[in-house]
Every structure is written in C-alpha cells, then in structure tokens.
Amino acid sequence: MVNVYDQANALESALRESEEFQQMKELYSKVNDNAESKQLFDDFRDIQMTLQQKQMQGEELLEEDIQKAQNSAQEIENDENIKGLMEAEQKMSQLIQDLNRVIMKPIEELYEINNQ
Template sequence: MTNVYDQANALESALRQSDEFLQMQDLYKKVNEDETSKKLFDEFRELQMTLQQKQMQGEELLEEDIQKAQSSAQEIENDENIKGLMEAEQKMSQLIQDLNRVIMKPIEELYEINNQ
C-alpha cells in the first residue's frame, strides 16, 4: 500500500522545484530588496488581513475601508516588482487548484458512482 504522506512530501518537494514556485521566490526576493516595493507590499498585506478579519467577524466594511483598499491596489498595480509577484502568485494558485482537482478526483468519482 502506498503511503499517502510520502507522496504528499514528494509533491511538496516537486512544488518547491517547479518553475512557478521558483519564479515566485525570485520575485518575492526582488520585492524585499526594493525598499519602496517592500513597504507597499507590507502595507497591502496588512490591509488585506485587517479587511478579512472584519468580514470574518461580520463587521460591515466602511466606505473608507473600500477606498483605502482600492487606493492600495492601484499603488500595487503601479509597482512592477509587486505586480510581477502577484502574477506569479496567480500562476501558483492555478497550479494548486489543478492539483486539488487531481487529488479530489477519487472522491468525486466515488460519489458519482453511488449517485448513478
């Protein structure tokens, strides 16, 4: 019998060696090496976490929160280092979604068989 955890560890290793991860790693380094990019990126992430916490706690987002988020997103879009990192994150996210579909396939097939 195959040890699923051994396979998961092998997948983790493969992800670390993937082009998508290596590109993200390189771009993240560039963001952190540029003082302006790092400051913008840290502020953006902090704002995101604050807004997510508010939503999770059922708090209504104020117009001020929305405007601040939009303004921050615009600044991020204008920073080439961060923009590149976010594009790389999207590619990595797509890869993880694809892998999740593969991983979930046996369960989906099981329920399909039982529902027919």
C-alpha cells in the first residue's frame, strides 16, 4: 500500500526544486536585498494582513483602509523587484492549483460515479 505522506513529502521536495519555486526564491532575495523594495513589500503585506484580520472579525473596512491598500498596491506595481516577485507568485499559485486539481481527481470521480 502506498504511503500518502511519503508521496506528499516527495512532492514537497519536487516543488522546492521546481523552476517556479527557484525563480520565486531568487526574486524574493532581490526584494530583500533592496532596502526600498523591502520596505514597500513589508508595508504592503502588513496592510493586507490588517485588512484580512478586520474582515475575519467582521469589522467594516473604512474608506481610509481601502485607500491605504490601493496606494500601497500602486507603489509596489511601480517597483520592478516586487512586480517580478508577484508574477512569480502567480505562477507558483497556478502550479499549486493544478496540483490540487490532480489530487482531488479521485474524490471528484467517486462522486461522479455515484451520481450517475
């Protein structure tokens, strides 16, 4: 019988070695090596986390919060280091979505067979 956790660990290793992850890692280093990029990126992430926490707690987002987030997003779009990292994140996210579809296939097929 196959040990699913062994397979998951092998997949984790493969992801670490993937071109997508290596590129993301390299671009993340570029952001961290540039003081201005790092500050913009940290500020952006802090704002995102604050907004998520407010939403999860059911707090209303103020116009000020939304404006702050939009301004921060605009600033990071103008930073080539962060822009590259965000593009690499999107590629990695797509890869993970593709893998998730593959992983969920047996369950989807099971329900399809039982619904026919």
